[in-house]
Amino acid sequence: MIPLQDIYHARNQIYDITHVTPLMTSNQLNQLCQNQIFLKAEHIQKTGSFKIRGATNKVKRAVADGASLVTAASSGNHGQAVAYIANLLGVKATIVVPEDVSNAKLAAIKGYGGEIVYCGTTSHERIPKAKQLAATHNGIYIPPYDDPLIIAGQGTVGLEIIEQIPDVDAIVVPVGGGGLISGILSAVKQMKPTVKVIGVEPETANDTFLSLRNQSITAISGTNTIADGLRTTQPGDLTFPILLKTLDDLVLVSEEEIKQAMVFVMERMKQVIEPSSAVSLAAILQHKLGLKDRKIVSVISGGNVDIRNLDKLV
Known part of the structure; x- marks a missing residue:
């Protein structure tokens, strides 16, 4: 894992540039999921993503x-x-x-x-x-995910979540190359190791799922998932060992389930999120975590949607 002191150092480096993003809630979402759900709103972060x-x-x-x-x-x-x-x-x-x-x-x-x-x-x-x-x-x-400084920077999301909800039970995170989730794992598992961290991938971009099953990095040939930010062909050399050692679970969601999650957030919470960030909420809405009556944070990783193609996405 990335040392916790490196993640705190990263926060000192980025505090004057980035936002501490809020947590959003919905009573209807809580009722549907039978859990208390918080959306970590990285879609309103500077430049529209984590x-x-x-x-x-x-x-x-x-x-x-x-x-x-x-x-x-x-x-x-x-x-x-x-x-x-x-x-x-x-x-x-x-x-x-x-x-x-x-x-x-x-x-x-x-x-x-x-x-x-x-x-x-x-x-x-x-x-x-x-x-x-x-x-x-x-x-x-500047690598997209497979770099200690990148991972440390993304780990500041984990610091904020623990500070905002000290008694959080689980954090659900979209998985592409693994930079975001390995950073969150590094922060959370060193601060509160009992908190579950669960990754989510599209069914058609399941390179990390396959890699975890095989216990070695496994590549896929490519994907056309609507979650374009998660179209990696394999997890990173630095990120994968962190996931292999510390990740609690990884689940898959279908393209239709991703769309349903996007529609819910837009209709009920009036927020525009991109498909890549909707995968975490899709897993929660489809009851794929096996959790009930818990405090769960769904990381909404980005909101950069091409409005002209929105009808195709939903």
Whole structure:
């Protein structure tokens, strides 16, 4: 795990950039789920997702090390975060995006001053390209999840949850490359090891599920899940061992279940969330956790939705 002191240090590094996001509740949601549910509202975080936490921690270190250029490979949210903090700190950012990147996320990256390079449709294709660009132009590559500084930054979500609800019973987290959940695990299991941390993946993007079952990193060929932020082909070399050792459970949700969760949040709570963040709530709504009468936090990881495609998502 990432040392707890590193996560506290990350919070000191990012406090002037990021928000301490609130917890949202719904009486109807509590009744439907037979639990007390809290939504950790990272969809209203700076740049629209939790990614700004890790990106700020890593890019600040890169700038301190003398970087004048940073690169990233991202389906959108990580790229937005890197472009935003790089622009704020006065360094250039080149973001390698998939060819099918959403228009909303693309516009945001450009709006934050990021230069765009298109490459393939999977992280397996994007990451080597971003690394190559950094090496060619004397820059520093900013990983989306597989980096101690990134993981420590995302772990600040866990710090906030424990401080906001000291008697929380379980935390449910979307899983892509594993940066967010490994950071939360590192914070929570060192602060309150009895708190359950449960991951959720789309059924069609189940690389971490397969890896945990096989007890070794297992890749998938690709996925077209609507949860575009979770379209990784395999968990990270650094993140997976943390999950293998400390994760309490991982469940899968269908595309239809993801859509239902998005619709519920929009209709009943008047919040726009992206499909990747809806997976955690989908697992709760479908009673896949085996918990009752508990305090459960569902991490809503992002809210960057292309409104023009909203009808297709719901």
